Amino acid sequence: MPNKRKRKEATAAYLCLIPSIIGLIFITYLPLLSVFALSFFNWGSGAPDPKFIGLDNYVRLFTTDPYFLDSLRVTVVFAVLTVIGSMIYSLFIAMLLNRKIPARGFLRAVFYLPYVLPSMAVYIGWSWLYEANFGLFNYFLSLLGAEKMKFIADGRLVVPSLALIGVWLSGNLIVIFLAGLQNVPRVYHEAALIDGANSFQRFRHVTIPCMTPIIFYNLLMALINNMQIVTPALALTNGGPGNESRFITYLMYQSAFINNHLGYGSSVSTVFFVIIAIFTVILFLTSRNWVFYEGDGK
């Protein structure tokens, strides 16, 4: 009898899971496998039927593609700049918000707001701030007596300019850091105070160690998200000026959906996946040395 009930329960569980397993297979895992498979085929314009060509797409990507190396460089530079910038900015703001101050909830909402806004409007709004002749930032520069800058229309400035937007968008990190800070046990701070630690020492030796799991989580998520940067390239720069904002995701979009080379685009996707995987593995491996979990014995 209990066996029969168990089986009935299991059936109920599988029924509950049907929709999301369909989703998991068709939205996530099947496409993921297909992207690897597709990367070995020539398919798209000039080749209406998929034709197996082994590693040719990869050979072409690494040897003759005029954009690939540039796109790799700008993607990594963008991601590193944005991740470092937004980690520092958001931890700093979160620490300030972690004091007893009036209207804290309101301020938190203000810093969080950019993150929820639709990115298209955000990038268009910023493109107006960055505008080369009449933009607000150029007005500020003129007040300081500096020359006008072209920001996103300047090859040397486009990545830092977009990174600044990325930092501005990181309100989610602030909220997560703040929640983490509120979980740092007060007793640690009190003990450190009794031992005569000043506020910097307490930050360095109490706050930071207690926060390492959250710093790690934010670092990982920020890295994965920023490596996938594509909207500003699609919306504002079309990969330019030159190749300076031709992010790797944009290269993939371009190969697959503009030039209609689905196989080749898949090989770009695969390389992109491997790069993200490498970064993730490195982060996880180094995390053993600096992330402290409570009750870890460390």
Added chain:
Amino acid sequence: MVRKNRLATALTYAFLCAAALVDIIPFVWMILSSLKPQSEIFSFPPSLLPRQFTLRNYTAAWNAGGLNFARMFMNSMIVAVPATSLCILSSSLAAFAFARIRFSGRDFLFMCFVSAIMMPTMMVMIPTFLLMRPFIDTFVPLIARVMFGLPFVVFLFRQFFMTIPRELDDAALVDGYSKLRIWWSIIMPLSKPVVATLVVFVFQQVYNDFLYPLIFINSKSNFTVQLGLASFRGIYATRYDLLMAASVFTLVPILALFVAAQRYFVEGVVMTGLKG
């Protein structure tokens, strides 16, 4: 000591308020610019407040360039409302199974869901496009992408369901409730705050999404708001007066939702961070 503390708090507060002001500049500047006539917007140095206040940009942008914002808002809602509701239903059902029922393969399946959270969406764009090719230029791909539940939402639901006392289930079982009925009339009503948080979260994602519409929608009559705004910029690349007004349109639903449900917005992120 107390006085020093008070001074530090005052300084922190002043600094935070200044930072908050800087933080909303892009946003405020967008609104101020949208209220200026074209001649004023292209003047240097710029005027801070509109010298000549006008709403003409808004009326002009609503229908400009063969795009119709009323239509595009409709389309976005036709996508976002069913997608969000179905996503919440299927995700919470799956989470219920994970949190409340023992069955073989449970841990392995759950791991499959959790690993899918980290998967970069851009990665799978090409196969997804091929898979949904029969439905090009319809809303089907946009809804199908989320209606079966998102791994992330499943995960958050499950974490919350785990905190609901199991005794409630046992009592209901004794009363002859089926599993499905336990989910619908016991677990879900107790999870209202999480449901609200995740509704806001999913709706915002679907409404803000630009990539899927870009790849799947072709004809103007099927444009979503985000795709419409991008196309609007393609036509009026330098007409910042109209562009700002059009951008403000697209912000309105999200801003309204944010003001109404601010708590749930923020709560969602907190959950993601602490339980991830």
